[in-house]
Amino acid sequence: MALSRKITGWILWRVALRGWFLQASWNFGRMQNLGFLFALFPGLRVLYQGADLQRVCRRHLDYFNTHPVLALPVLGASLHLEERISQGQAPEMEVAEFKSVLAGPCAAMGDSFFWGTLRPLAASIAVGLALAGFWWSVAVFLLLYNAPSCGLRIYGFWQDTGEVTELSTSCIDGVCRILLTVCAPFWSWFWEGCRPG
Template identity: 45%
Template sequence: MSTPPATLSFGVLLRVFLRSLFLQASWNPKGMQNLGLAYAVYPALAALYPPGPAREEAVRRHLVFFNTHPYVAAAIVGGVINHEQRIARGEETPDKVVAFKAALMGPLAALGDGFFWLSLKPATGAVSAALVPLLGVWAVPLFLVLYNLVHLLLRVRLYWLGLTLGDLLVEAVARANLPVRGARLRAVAAASAGGVAAWLAVSFGANAGGLYAPVLAAGCLALGVASYVLVSRRVPNYVVLYVAAGLACVAGAFL
């Protein structure tokens, strides 16, 4: 029987991270993301356990139900590798890694949804849209670069934290204060959207003869400021966007 390595090689750890990018490639109604997780961690399991019952058991414990935010899942993947190394060395029992996943996948899913879906994506999208007058169609690749650069760097960071800290990962994520950072990003999104609205108002007003441009610009500026204030007071950003869209439709019907 081979002895498990004290530490996994960089190549194995890199393969695990790259495979974790495909976490959502095999959704299923019973286990949700479990197949993607098992696929991601398999190179590490193959390095830690020899072919046979030990490896099969290791794979099976990662085929149970698993569902979380796909980006912050990198932290759990790293933590799983941390636990599996200790299990392979006989330092802890397999139930520890199962409990680790079960305890973190729900809270991290909520954290990831709030930061990435409701904050980072609207902020980078709104900033890119605000730069359309300067960049034209290049604002589209700018959005893709901004969003993916941030989210990929955070994935790498979370994976490393999980890998090196294990259960202490929770404290590190808490210190990152993502909810506060998300609130700031939502404020940026609201302000940028207000700027875009003002630019559109001036442009369309000028095309219509210029009579409505000052009124529309002032109204959109006020809407942008109001959006910033509402988001700062924790009004959901989707509520602000729906209200702004409704007011724009009403204004368009009369102007």
């Protein structure tokens, strides 16, 4: 089931663009909850009005913390769930459970891949190029790191606003598939460069 006609392409773009600022209102009490609500709010405002909107906003102020790259797929799926809840097709607590179940695994996958693997790999390639005298090595670093992370944010958000039946399984499977697809060329390049001789 695709999103209803209430959720237009303009609303989806607004939610997606706001998702890039998820950590702008990071706090120690509930981590990324304000940023998540800020990003989701244009969609919630279309689906709910008045007291219902306030109640739903309070629901999204619960604790939420995940890797910023993988937060957009969770955001897209949460918007889809909120639409189903507003139409009476899902229980209200489903979105809170969904967010709490996915936050930890997405944080673990994102931290280990993007910050523990991809960033050091991109940095070491850029440093090698800089030591060889290539002045454009900084651009290579930015491209090697940002292309997969930006691509995954955008693709994951749009993928998860569409039909999602078993949400957590679908989201995790999709993220793993994307990570494997994105990192395969980098790993082969990295291992080829590490071979002796």
